[in-house]
Amino acid sequence: MEFLGEIERGWEYVCTHYKPGQIEIAGITLAQIIGFVIPAVVYLLIDLLFPEFSAKHKIQSTRRQPTTAQIWHCIKISMFNQIWVVMLHAMAIYFTGLEHSLLIMDPRLPSLKILAMDFLFGLVAREVSFYYVHRALHHPSIYVYIHNMHHKYTAPISFAAEYAHPIEHIFANILPIVLPLTLKGTHFLSLMAFTIFELWEAAADHSGYDFFKLPPTSIHDLHHEKFRVNYSTLGIMDWIHGTHVVGWDRPKRKEAEQKSN
Ligand SMILES: [Zn+2]
Ligand SMILES: [Zn+2]
Helix, strand or coil: CHHHHHHHHHHHHHHHHCCHHHHHHHHHHHHHHHHHHHHHHHHHHHHHHCHHHHHHHECCCHHHCCCHHHHHHHHHHHHHHHHHHHHHHHHHHHHHCCCCCCCECCCCCCCHHHHHHHHHHHHHHHHHHHHHHHHHHCCHHHHCCCHHHHHHCCCCCHHHHHCCCHHHHHHHHHHHHHHHHHHHCCEHHHHHHHHHHHHHHHHHHCCCECCCCCCCCHHHHHHHHHCCCCCCCCCHHHHHHCCCCCCCCHHHHHHHHHHCC
């Protein structure tokens, strides 16, 4: 409880000493760093520093993993996407006035019950909206122009989560996470906590590793390998629409491929 008190005092200090626009810019930048950049670097370091552990826990075989040049290219585009979105957001706030923010900067912390309800609402809203946006991106008249880029990495790494066409980055990666909770009038800290969680989830889903996530990372990893299955993040919408595929044969296939290396 003392820890919560410290956070509350710190947040109150921030709210009374900085303008809402400044807090929003700092918040979105920190959320990207904490939720995405740091986890993506950690996953990449596992690839580089522990190759045996990595080969054992990667869902797909070693021969399918991207080359060093492909990894660097992925990091560059992914970081570029991060930077231009934050810059655009900061410019919009700067020109509309730092005194204003569409987000709720209440100096009181949201209660744990409200935080839990916000997470539940955000998870369901993201699952539904991402599924339909993602399926639309797979429509043959759109796919080659936009979503084809994200599917470059058939055996993804974490940075590939944000390796996407700018239109996809806005409509599939950002809006399904932030728009529902913003429209709901969620507390700024709830929104930041949810954004950090979702960014980590995206990094984990693209990490290529089989550990430390529920639902398992293999769901979206299989989407990258097979393209036309597992469009959602939790698997619920795929189950409803009959697009859910488990990929029971993958461990055996990986083993056979590793042996033939
Ligand atoms: Zn993906
Ligand atoms: Zn796709």
